[in-house]
Amino acid sequence: MKFKKILIPLLLIIIIIFIFNLTKKEEASINILINEEDIIIKSEYIYNHPETVVFPAVVRSSGKKPEETEYKGIEINLLFSSLGIDITKMKNITFNATDGYRIILPLEEIMMPRNVYLTFERDGEYLKSKKQGGNGPFQLIIRKDSFSQRWIKHVDEIILE
Numbered sequence: 001m002k003f004k005k006i007l008i009p010l011l012l013i014i015i016i017i018f019i020f021n022l023t024k025k026e027e028a029s030i031n032i033l034i035n036e037e038d039i040i041i042k043s044e045y046i047y048n049h050p051e052t053v054v055f056p057a058v059v060r061s062s063g064k065k066p067e068e069t070e071y072k073g074i075e076i077n078l079l080f081s082s083l084g085i086d087i088t089k090m091k092n093i094t095f096n097a098t099d100g101y102r103i104i105l106p107l108e109e110i111m112m113p114r115n116v117y118l119t120f121e122r123d124g125e126y127l128k129s130k131k132q133g134g135n136g137p138f139q140l141i142i143r144k145d146s147f148s149q150r151w152i153k154h155v156d157e158i159i160l161e
């Protein structure tokens with residue numbers, strides 16, 4: 001009988017924790033690796049960065065019609081320069097995602113103005129994580145590449161070499 005009494009409150013607590021975990025905005029961060037050095041960039045730094053911009057993009061997702069959207073993010077080379085990272089000495093930049101997806105971009109492509117963006121908002125809403133069914137919390141968008149194979153979702157690590 002005593003067991004029954006605690007069972008219901010216990011179940012309620014479990015359900016509340018479960019819902020809380022599904023809806024809370026995750027404290028996302030991105031790791032930047034340069035010559036063994038590991039720099040952790042908190043999401044707030046990117047969200048509040050003075051260089052963030054909103055730009056139009058056409059999203060092509062498998063099994064769906066192309067969608068005209070607006071993304072908000074920061075041009076990746078401006079992010080690097082604001083962190084005091086000189087990328088001109090690098091050759092390739094690797095972007096890793098939490099699902100194991102990876103793309104490597106040559107420096108020339110990164111240096112192209114208004115091309116490669118690290119984004120965190122789509123149509124005014126924060127990008128949801130993979131767990132929450134979204135493309136975020138961070139997605140790389142290459143504007144001059146209309147095919148979206150390289151629009152890497154869930155980016156969590158950038159390796160400069």
Ligand SMILES: Nc1nc2c(c(=O)[nH]1)N[C@H]1C(S)=C(S)[C@@H](COP(=O)(O)O)O[C@H]1N2
Nearest residue numbers: 060061062097099101148149151152153154
């Ligand atoms: N992290 C991650 N990003 C990714 C992918 C992926 O599997 N994982 N697939 C790519 C491919 S092949 C395409 S076409 C676009 C859109 O993928 P979707 O059709 O799954 O939305 O995301 C790209 N970015």
Ligand SMILES: [Mo]
Nearest residue numbers: 061062148149
């Ligand atoms: Mo694809």
